[in-house]
Amino acid sequence: MTAGLRDIVQQHWQALERDGHASGRLRVSDLPVETGEGPVVAAVDGAGHRHILVPIQPERRVRGGLDGPALILRKVLFEDETSLRTFADLCCARADLNDVFTGLCADVLLHVEGQPGNALKALYGQIDRWRALFRSQSNLLGIEQQAGLFGELVFLERLLEQDPGAHVLWKGPSGHRHDFASARHAVEIKSSLATEGRRIRVHGLDQLEAPPGGLHLYWMRLEAGAGGRRLNDLATRVVEACDDENAIRSLLSAGGYQFLDAPHYGDARFAVVEERCYAVEQGFPRLVASELTSAGVPITVTDVAYTVDLSSEPPHPVDTEASTQQIVALVKEGF
Template identity: 30%
Template sequence: MSDSKRTAGYHWSLLRQGDFAPSKDELPTRLANVEVTAGPLRFALGPAQEARLLLPLSKSEKVGKLPVSTSLRIKETHAVIDGSTSRLLDIMCTVKELESVFTEVVDEILSRIQEGTSVPSALRSTLHDFRALLFLTPTKTIPTEIVLGLVGELFVLNELLDRSPEAWRAWMGPQGGRHDFRAGSLALEVKSTRSASNTLVTIQSVDQLSVPSGGQLYLTRLTLEPTPGGVLNVANLYNRAALRCSEPEKLKEILLGLDCSDPSADEWNHLSFSFEGEEVFEVGGSFPRLTEDNFVGSKSPQGVLDISYKIDLSHASDCIITSDKKETIQNELIACLSPE
């Protein structure tokens, strides 16, 4: 590949491999195939291996105002290049996920300079053209199933808070509890699905459907259909819960168990849902499940460290309880939280 066809990404890759000419300069660089009166353009790396471009400026060249971006660091600086101090425009991509876009930006800057555009003008016009891609810092997106699961638990939490502002004390799921909600010997597991026709649910451990000693366990299956603009999302349900919770600051502490430090953040609210239905099952008897009682000696086989499996709730229709009994169960759970 000729120098004229090598992209900026090619040079940054070689720099990361230590491929640059020995120099006593302040930082290792590789020459671009473009040169202006003030000197050649150079590729460099930032302190954490960030992609970087150095654009030489003449003593009289005016830079003017440049666009501001959280994904780019742009500054005028001076550095020792080839034994002498050079005036430079130093542009560095600070967001790793945007490096591929930054590569296109740099290649376009070089092309415009090669066609005769001044360094400041080439930089300014290229950044303007790429603004939509480069000037938005990407945020991570929380996987759909995690968002759906949290929305389901917050939905149930709000049902319980309708009965008592102390109901948050029973919420154990994000804190690593065996069951999503528990008070005394009464436990409730919440499973959410996006489609009423999907009767399969995943059980994460061999003890997740083990009934508390001397108590009862119920499984709530919520059908929450993805709906643009739907009212059921993490932010709305959290805010509703916080308004009626006896200690709203505790809710945020609980959510930290899911690495959710900001329930209103876009990453947690890229999905919203509408409520389509609910079934509550009593776990026990004919309910399909695995527990340690299914293994010889009531213990998982030696060397088996983790077990997850799927169950089909269409085989548990005789375990569905009535809405009246559901209310009774919720009241009993709340009662277990009250001081004796």
């Protein structure tokens, strides 16, 4: 039910956005959801912001406290050729949150259908529910987690430059043992904020287990500070470069990054100051189940985590050309 309402309001907004001749005023479109005061209305303003207008009686007050930066709620009057109508106007003031706003509005419409005689109460209830949801589920990333995500997004951006559908190769957020994987190849990304040494933390006996086509490990030394690239900008960039915006937003969310939390990451900047790519093969320092089994060691230990020091050689990193070929192979095989 909610999915159908989501599609309906999305279609109305898109139609209004295409109607550019009225760009200087609020463009409106009645939705097929009725209240005691008339239909709920979808709208787009001159700045391109999306609105949902819930009709109310002229004497009703609209509560304050929701005045940006993302959501704005206010009482408005709208006059057309035949009537003067009063609405509770809920507006999304940030285009990067349109997808989240669509979900909120679909829930509003569903609950207004259930209580058309008190649509304002239905609106308040869903606003409060969504705000509580984000307060309870949106856990901010610490600096190390931000750095880890940044490294994965750097690599994802390179894949998307090869193919805008390459987001399907990003497996880490879904709990896969490798950060990026196709049917035969895989890539693991390790980012470090340490100023010296090249140590990586490995989680489990399968993280460095290579699939049939091979596993490569990309190690990045990051430097946090004003000279780097904004984490928020990189997240926005991969959304823009991907051909499935909803899918990439879901992956970012699963990876711990919520666009609603972007203001908290406003000062998060990182620069890649050193990068190495290693082929994880025979001789690479690691603990994997297959090699332990071959050596006659029974696998009765779980939740294994260990550190590998790559500060000295061997292992030797592969050259830039081989690293680039790995990216190409991963993309070609993934589709």
